[in-house]
Amino acid sequence: MAILLVALALRLHAISFGLPALNDPDELMFELGAVRMLRGATLNPGWFGHPATTTMYVLALIDVGVFGVNWLTGSVSGPAGFVQAIWANPGLVILPGRVMIALCGVLTVALTARLGERLFDRRTGLVAAAFLAIDPVHILWSQVIRSDIMASIFLMLCLLATLEVAREGKRRDTLLASLWLGLAVATKWPFAAAGLGMAGAVMMRIVNDGRARDRELRRFLLFGSAALATLVIVSPFLLIDYPTVLRNLAGEVRPYHLGATGGSPLWNLGWYLANPLRKGLGLAGLALTLVGSVLASRHREARAILGPPAAGFLIMLLAQRTVWDRWALPLLPILTIVGAWGAVWLIDKLMLNRARGWKNAVALVLAISAGGPLLMTDIAQGRERLNDTRQQASRWAEAHIPPGKSVLLEHFAFDLVRRPNIFLFPVGVAGCLDAMSLIKGRIGYSTIDKLRQARSNIDIGTVAHDKLGTCRADYVITTQLDRYDAERQRFPEEYAQYRALLADARQVAVFAPHTGEVGGPVTRIFMLDRQVGTPDKVAALCQDSRSQVCGLAGNRGSEASRQTVGVYHAELARRGP
Numbered sequence: 001m002a003i004l005l006v007a008l009a010l011r012l013h014a015i016s017f018g019l020p021a022l023n024d025p026d027e028l029m030f031e032l033g034a035v036r037m038l039r040g041a042t043l044n045p046g047w048f049g050h051p052a053t054t055t056m057y058v059l060a061l062i063d064v065g066v067f068g069v070n071w072l073t074g075s076v077s078g079p080a081g082f083v084q085a086i087w088a089n090p091g092l093v094i095l096p097g098r099v100m101i102a103l104c105g106v107l108t109v110a111l112t113a114r115l116g117e118r119l120f121d122r123r124t125g126l127v128a129a130a131f132l133a134i135d136p137v138h139i140l141w142s143q144v145i146r147s148d149i150m151a152s153i154f155l156m157l158c159l160l161a162t163l164e165v166a167r168e169g170k171r172r173d174t175l176l177a178s179l180w181l182g183l184a185v186a187t188k189w190p191f192a193a194a195g196l197g198m199a200g201a202v203m204m205r206i207v208n209d210g211r212a213r214d215r216e217l218r219r220f221l222l223f224g225s226a227a228l229a230t231l232v233i234v235s236p237f238l239l240i241d242y243p244t245v246l247r248n249l250a251g252e253v254r255p256y257h258l259g260a261t262g263g264s265p266l267w268n269l270g271w272y273l274a275n276p277l278r279k280g281l282g283l284a285g286l287a288l289t290l291v292g293s294v295l296a297s298r299h300r301e302a303r304a305i306l307g308p309p310a311a312g313f314l315i316m317l318l319a320q321r322t323v324w325d326r327w328a329l330p331l332l333p334i335l336t337i338v339g340a341w342g343a344v345w346l347i348d349k350l351m352l353n354r355a356r357g358w359k360n361a362v363a364l365v366l367a368i369s370a371g372g373p374l375l376m377t378d379i380a381q382g383r384e385r386l387n388d389t390r391q392q393a394s395r396w397a398e399a400h401i402p403p404g405k406s407v408l409l410e411h412f413a414f415d416l417v418r419r420p421n422i423f424l425f426p427v428g429v430a431g432c433l434d435a436m437s438l439i440k441g442r443i444g445y446s447t448i449d450k451l452r453q454a455r456s457n458i459d460i461g462t463v464a465h466d467k468l469g470t471c472r473a474d475y476v477i478t479t480q481l482d483r484y485d486a487e488r489q490r491f492p493e494e495y496a497q498y499r500a501l502l503a504d505a506r507q508v509a510v511f512a513p514h515t516g517e518v519g520g521p522v523t524r525i526f527m528l529d530r531q532v533g534t535p536d537k538v539a540a541l542c543q544d545s546r547s548q549v550c551g552l553a554g555n556r557g558s559e560a561s562r563q564t565v566g567v568y569h570a571e572l573a574r575r576g577p
Contacts, residue, residue, distance in 0.1 A: 003109065003113070003126065003129045003130050003133050004106055004109060004110060004129075004133070006133050006134070007105070007106045007109045007129075007132075007133035007134075008102070008103075008106050010133070010134065010139050010378055011102035011105050011106060011139055011142045011143060012099070012102055013382050014143070014381075014382040014383075014385045014386050015095070015098050015099065015102060015143045016091070016095055016098075017143070017385035017386055017388065018385075018388055018390070018391060019090075019091035019094060019095060019415075020089045020090060020091040020414040020415050021390060021391060021394065021411070021412060021413050021414050021415040021416075022090060022094065022411075022412035022414065023388055023390055023411070023412075023520065024144050024145075024146075025411070025412055025458070026145075026146065027090075027094055027097075027098075027144060027145040027146075028090060028412060029047065030052060030055060030056055030059060030097075030145045030146070030147075031059060031063075031086075031090065031093055031094060031097060031145065032047075033045035033046060033047050033052070033056035033059070034056045034057075034059035034060040034062075034063050034093075035060075035063065035083060035086060035093075037056070037057075037060050038060055038063060038064070038079070038083075039079075039083060043057075043236075043237065044237045044240070044241055045057075045237070046241075046244065047244070047248055048235075048237070048238060048241075048244060048245045048248045048249070049248040049249065049251065049252045050147045050187070050188045050189065050252075051186060051187075051188075051189065051235060051238065051245070051248075052146075052147040052187060052188065053186045053187070053234060053235035053237075053238075054147075054150065054183060054186050054187045054234065054235075055145075055146075055147045055150050055187060058100060058150070059093075059097050059100075059145070062093065062096050062097055062100055063086075063093050065096075066092065066093055066096055067079065067082045070082060070085070070092075087439045087440070088414075088417065088439070089414065090412075090414055091414075094145065097145045098143055098144065098145055101142055101143070101144065101145055101146070101149050101150065102142050102143060104142070104149045104150045104152075104153055105138060105139070105141075105142030105149050106142075107153055108132065108138075108149065108152045108153055108156060108333060109129050109132045109133050110129070111153065111156035111157065111160065111333075112125075112128050112129050112132050112156060112333040112336060112337060113125040113126060113128060113129035114156075114160060115128075115156055115159055115160055115163070115333075115337060116128040116129070116336075116337040116340055116341070118160065118163055119163065119299075119301060119302055119305070119306075119337065120299075120302075120337075120340075120341050120344075121344070123340075123344050124337065124340045124341045124344050125337075125340070126340075127340035127343055127344060128333075128336045128337040128339070128340035128341075129336075130340075130367075130371070131281070131285060131336040131339060131340060131370075131371075132332060132333060132336045134371055134374045134375055134378060135280045135281065135332055135336070135374065136279055136280060136374055136377040136378050136381055137276045137279055137280035137325060137326075137328065137329070137332065138280060138329065138332055139378055139381070140381060141326050141329055143385070146326065147187045147188045148188060148326050148327075148329045148330075149329065150187050151184050151187035151188040151191045151330070152329060152330060152332075152333060154180045154181070154183045154184035154187060154191065154194070155180075155184055155191055155194045155309075155330055155333070156333055157176075157180040158177050158180035158181045158184060158194040158195075158197065159194065159197050159305060159306070159309070161173050161174075161176040161177035161180060162177045162197040162198050162200075162201050162305055163201070163301065163305050164176075165177060165198065165201050165219075166200075166201035166204055166205065166301060166304060166305060167301075169205060169219075171219075171222075174198075174219055174222060174223050174226075175222075175226055177198055177223060178222070178223045178224075178225075178226035178227040178230060179226070179227075179230050180194075181194055181195050181198075181223075181227040181230070182226070182227045182228070182229070182230025182231040182233075182234060183230065183234060185227070185231050186230075186231050186234045186235045190313070190316050190327075190330070191330060193309050193312030193313050193316065193330070194309050194330075195223070195224070195227060196308035196309045196311070196312045197304075197305045197306070197308055197309045198220060198223050199220065199308055200303070200304035200305055200307060200308040201304055201305060202216045202217070202219060202220045203304065204300065204301070204304040254321070254322065255321050256321060256322065256490060257322045257457075258457055258480070258483055258484065258487060258491065258494075259483050259487070260322045260323055260324055261321070261322060261323075261487075261490065262320060262321055262322050262323040265318035265319065268317060268318045268320065268323055269317075269318055271323050272317055272323065272328055273286075275323075275325055276325035276326075276328040277328060277331075277335070279325075279377065280328070280332055281332075281335065281336070281339065281374075282370055282371075282373050282374050283373075284366075284369050284370035284373075285336075285339055285370050285374070286339075288339040288340075288342040288343045288346070288370065289335050289336075289338055289339035289342065290342070291339075291342035291343075291345070291346060292337075292338035292339050292340070292341045292342030292343075292345070293338055293342075295338075295341060295342060295345055296338050296341065302338075302341075306334050306337070306338065309330075309334065310331060310334050310335075313330050313331050314331070343366060343370070346366070347359060347362055347363050347366065350362060380515070380516035380517075381519075383516060383517055384513070384515075384516065384517065384518060384519030384520075385519055387517065387518050387519065388518070388519050388520040389479075389511035389512065389513055389518060389519070389520035389521060389522065389523040390411050390413065390479060390511075390520050390521075390523055391415065391520075392511040392518075392523070393413075393477055393509070393511050393523045393525055394413055394415045394416050396509050396511075396525060397416060397419070397475070397477065397525070398416070398419065400508070400509075401419075401421060401474075401475055403419075403420040403421065404420060404421065404422070405421055405422070405473075405474040405475060406421065406422040406423075406424060406473040406474045406475070407421050407422065407423050407424070407473055407474065407475045407476075407477065408423075408424045408425075408426075408432060408460070408471055408473040408475070408476040408477065409423055409424070409425055409435065409477050410425075410426065410459045410460060410477065410478055410479045410480055411477075411479045413477070417435070417436065417439065422434070422436075422473075423435035423436060424470075424471060424473050425438065426458060426459055426460050426462070426463045426471060427458060427463075428458065428462060428463065428464065429464045429467070430464075430467065431463055431464060431467025431468070431469075431470035431471065432463060432467070432470045432471035432473075433470075457480065459479075459480040459494075460476075460478065460480070460481075460497055460498055460501060461480060461484050461491065461493075461494030461495065461497050461498060462494060463497065465493075465497070468497055468500060468501060471501055472501070472528065473528065474527065474528060475508075475525060475526065475527055475528070476501070476502065476505065476525070476526045476528065477523065477524070477525050477526075478498070478523070478524050478525075478526070479520075479521045479522075479523050480521070481498050481502075481522075481524055482521065482522040482524075483521065484498060485498075502526055502528075504528060504529045505526035505527065505528045505529070506526065506527050506529065507524055507525070507526050508525050508526065508527050509524070509525040510522065510523070510524045510525070511523045511524075
């Protein structure tokens, strides 16, 4: 219980980071899937990239609960008002969604303890849970709405049921394992590797009793069929809306990605060892995991149940063209169990024939050396999240950008939407659009997905070249410029777009991350010399009958400016300097 309370406290600390702004843009994608189902009275989330169906279903239920509370308290008048409130302040539903993911992270810690205890002994289970409870990478992704942590729950449940199949061979456990596997795949595709544990269990039973081969092969066929049936029952729109599924999957498979392009399998292995695994487990934890891996290779059940899924996940990581630290999340519970067994074995081996007090002392030293650096990273990570460069930029904008000026943003700065400014946002082939119109129109993710046309990012660099003129604004707040600058040889056209847009700009502020203190990307604020987007200039353009904005120029208010500024910029680009 103490371990779980620590795990919960670490995952709830700083969980409101950034809000109402969204520093992780994919959170809005998951939430929009839930909102789409509620608005359209449908079970089709409209996006299947992960596929994340279970995640969006749970988010939809949470949204219903949040609506009920706000409706009963009089904060919103009805469903339409609630959806409008979400677009004005996504934190209304994002924070409860994050708390749900944090609870999923804590449940994963509990299940890790259970599997470690069932495979080895109680000490191993507790040590494994303690490792995962303070794992900085696991904590990081337990505070963001994504599907990985929820899928980890189903992974651990599947492995627990698989272990029972290996020992008892009951049909009930086989069906339970298939249920958990189907839910895992409906949450995130790569978690299909959890089914390899059943393959290991079946092989172990065949080796134990060669006469049972046919029976065990039928068991594996039942397991696979029931898992597939579960997947279709849980997420039927994978079949019903298969064109969207294929389009989303094509968008997920990219040969390179800004800041996340991988290399050869050996290069990828080095990257994962040096980044998420070292950060998540620490050097001492990695050493204990190595010891535990050698021991696990000699343990029949561990070799059969943990070995194949771990190998499957690792092969997928090494074979990908891109690298992400969150992709290592399914490995973390398995590695903490193996590392915990290595720690317990090491203590027993070193302290053989020693008094219990000596064993406890050695265990304390080992815990401090392995867990101390992880806890320090947890604290620093929380400080970084609460002091992000993007929120620093927003505070600067509030203090220095005059009302009525147009501002081009690259991140979801919902903390600025109430400012009396014109905000533009880059959206692929559509160019830079009026952000307030997008919000008031409650544009769904499917629309954005079509406009981005498989572009890996939504930013200035990926705006259609002939639409770059729509991105002219009085001020530009960039969060991706430095990343493109660092990879300009791989993304020359995207980087050139920044150079073209900012050719006559003057940098007025810059906010950089600082390890342990400030998080986020390097965020720069530029002021363009040519003043554009004011109501007076929109009206002046209407003296030309060719202008597309004359129909709205009768209203000289800020709302008219927001609605027409994108077309106004396009007009400027058409006319030239």
